[in-house]
Amino acid sequence: MLSSVAERGLRPPHPSQAQGGARDGARSLGGGVALVTGASTGIGRHLVEGLATRGMAVAGLARGEDRLRTAMDEIAAATGARTLAVAADVTDRGAVDAAVARAVEEFGRVDLLVNNAGLIDAAEVPVWQADPDQWWDVVTSHVRGAQLLVRAVVPGMLARGSGRVVNIASGMSVRARPEYSAYSVAKTGLMRMTEALAGALEGSDVRAFDVAPGVVETEMTRAMPIWQGFTDWTPPEKVVELIAAIASGELDPWSGRFLRAGVDDPSVLRDITPEGDARRLRLRPYSDEDPLA
Numbered sequence: 001m002l003s004s005v006a007e008r009g010l011r012p013p014h015p016s017q018a019q020g021g022a023r024d025g026a027r028s029l030g031g032g033v034a035l036v037t038g039a040s041t042g043i044g045r046h047l048v049e050g051l052a053t054r055g056m057a058v059a060g061l062a063r064g065e066d067r068l069r070t071a072m073d074e075i076a077a078a079t080g081a082r083t084l085a086v087a088a089d090v091t092d093r094g095a096v097d098a099a100v101a102r103a104v105e106e107f108g109r110v111d112l113l114v115n116n117a118g119l120i121d122a123a124e125v126p127v128w129q130a131d132p133d134q135w136w137d138v139v140t141s142h143v144r145g146a147q148l149l150v151r152a153v154v155p156g157m158l159a160r161g162s163g164r165v166v167n168i169a170s171g172m173s174v175r176a177r178p179e180y181s182a183y184s185v186a187k188t189g190l191m192r193m194t195e196a197l198a199g200a201l202e203g204s205d206v207r208a209f210d211v212a213p214g215v216v217e218t219e220m221t222r223a224m225p226i227w228q229g230f231t232d233w234t235p236p237e238k239v240v241e242l243i244a245a246i247a248s249g250e251l252d253p254w255s256g257r258f259l260r261a262g263v264d265d266p267s268v269l270r271d272i273t274p275e276g277d278a279r280r281l282r283l284r285p286y287s288d289e290d291p292l293a
């Protein structure tokens with residue numbers, strides 16, 4: 001016979017789960033508010049749609065206002081949820097502050113922040129051949145962008161005593177690809193930010209997670225020569241499912257750690273309490289004799 005949640009030493013369900021019934025069913029996040037960056041296309045748009053389907057009000061952020069507004073309108077019409085387009089460049093401090101203020105004015109708060117916006121190296125070249133300006137644009141889009149959003153959103157979460165931040169990671173967060181040096185630097189830096197953020201949030205009910213989406217067919221991956229001819233795409237629903245599980249609170253023990261859509265099953269993760277450096281970025285010793293071990 002299955003033991004109860006309490007008997008297994010796990011946390012009781014988050015209130016939104018208790019109210020919502022089905023763990024990943026439509027409306028299970030009902031009443032919550034999400035802010036998703038990079039929301040006008042690709043993974044961000046899938047996330048807005050998936051979270052709206054589960055009952056969240058969603059503010060979507062991207063630079064191109066027309067495409068963003070169209071996406072948010074289409075999702076509201078298709079799901080019946082409330083959506084809002086807040087156009088901004090995530091690297092622009094004033095624009096980010098204004099966008100977050102507008103989302104809070106409309107929806108009252110942000111329960112879930114997904115830092116998803118970002119760029120990729122324009123060409124597959126070694127570090128020394130990369131254009132320095134484009135190289136830094138990639139890094140700042142992920143790292144400065146996420147810090148500005150965290151700065152604008154997390155104080156409100158702390159004041160209310162609840163919130164979840166998801167930083168969209170990558171396989172290149174944990175292993176550099178020589179031909180994508182800026183992106184590797186950016187995604188590793190972002191993962192460090194998640195760890196630092198989760199550490200600073202300890203003792204609060206605000207959590208931060210890294211979620212790698214797998215390889216999802218989007219404008220970004222279609223433009224990357226390494227994925228030409230690739231067919232084994234990760235279904236975007238897997239990314240939505242994992243982030244919806246985080247939003248529900250059921251994966252809180254994984255705060256500060258790396259999860260990967262398509263291979264990590266929320267129904268498995270929720271019965272595991274990770275320990276030590278599991279799923280964290282660490283230097284591996286060369287042997288037991290390594291003085292850094």
Ligand SMILES: NC(=O)c1ccc[n+]([C@@H]2O[C@H](COP(=O)([O-])OP(=O)(O)OC[C@H]3O[C@@H](n4cnc5c(N)ncnc54)[C@H](OP(=O)(O)O)[C@@H]3O)[C@@H](O)[C@H]2O)c1
Pocket residue numbers: 037038039040041042043044061062063064065067088089090091115116117118119141145168169170171212213214215216217218219220221
């Ligand atoms: N696709 C994959 O397989 C994959 C794998 C691993 C990680 N990821 C990560 O997942 C995230 C989404 O990837 P994707 O493939 O969906 O990308 P995408 O198709 O290129 O979409 C990027 C989105 O971000 C927005 N954006 C870009 N720069 C921005 C900025 N400075 N400020 C605000 N918005 C900005 C874009 O709209 P505007 O251009 O209008 O601003 C767009 O909405 C990225 O962080 C990416 O690194 C993707």
